[in-house]
Amino acid sequence: MAYQQKGSSVSRWFFNLRSYKPHAGEWAWLLHRITGIGLTVYLFLHISTLRTLTQGEAAYNATAATFLSPIFKFFEWALFSLVVFHSFNGLRIVLVDFAGASRYHKIMLRAIYAISLLLMIFMAYLIFGNPFEVSELDSLTLWQWVQQLVG
Amino acid sequence: MAQRSTQRALSWYLQRITGVFLLVFALGHYLMVHWTESSGHTFDATVARLQNPIYVFLYLGFVLLGFYHGLQGIWNIIRDFKLPKAVYTLSAIVLFLLGAYFVYLGFDTVLSVESWMNKP
DSSP states (O other), X not given: OOOOOOSXXXXXXXXXXXXXXXXXXXXXXXXXHHHHHHHHHHHHHHHHHHGGGGGOHHHHHHHHHHTTSHHHHHHHHXXXXXXHHHHHHHHHHHXXXXXXOGGGHHHHHHHHXXXXXXXXXXXXXXXXXXXXXXXXXXXXXXXHHHHHHHO | OHXXXXXXXXXXXXXXHHHXXXXXXXXXXXXXXXXXXXXXXXXXXXXXXXXSHHHHHHHHHHHHHHHHHHHHHHHHHHHTSOOOHHHHHXXXXXXXXXXXXXXXXXXXXXXXXXXXXXXX
């Protein structure tokens, strides 16, 4: 007879989460789901915001102006972080599933953590450090930022 | 049972395939919307982009694949929990309706640009 845990499905899920021996794949699995939920929620917010385009220029600009506040700069950085990890880890999953890369999955994961962290720090420098002293984020494109950074 | 397994296998494949396409669309989105000289998020810049069929294709593809991939992912998470059948059914209906409505909003915003581009 199979062992069955007691309690609700949610409490069993958290019990399993706590009791499993943490390893690379488990954390990647959990982070992939958390970042995926965040990105899906963002998609709904993004479409809702862009919908104000249909009300005309004044309504759209009023909405867009709220995104220049410091808290939205943090959200922009957080969004970038979610995209970076979810994208790279998603690519790892595809490579493991379709390209027989399972023997390299741990080293790929370490590379993903390292690259994601570096990109997150770099983006934090661009957004919060404001190295080129632009008055707002959109007044200088990322490409122009990189050109100035390299130049 | 076999039919359900086939459907789940198909959604498993589609989740990965749409994920790869979203990577391409995300890269295109960053390159064309955030990295180029013509980028910008003002009303005029957005209207100008929507006159270009490549941007229109990029936006529509992003909306369609993004909502499919995202909501299918949420559905996969829900299925990991042992829940009453009614909760599964209700979740599926809510996710489908939300997805359909927001895909409609996204498509309508992009495709009806001629009707709102001159509004003050």
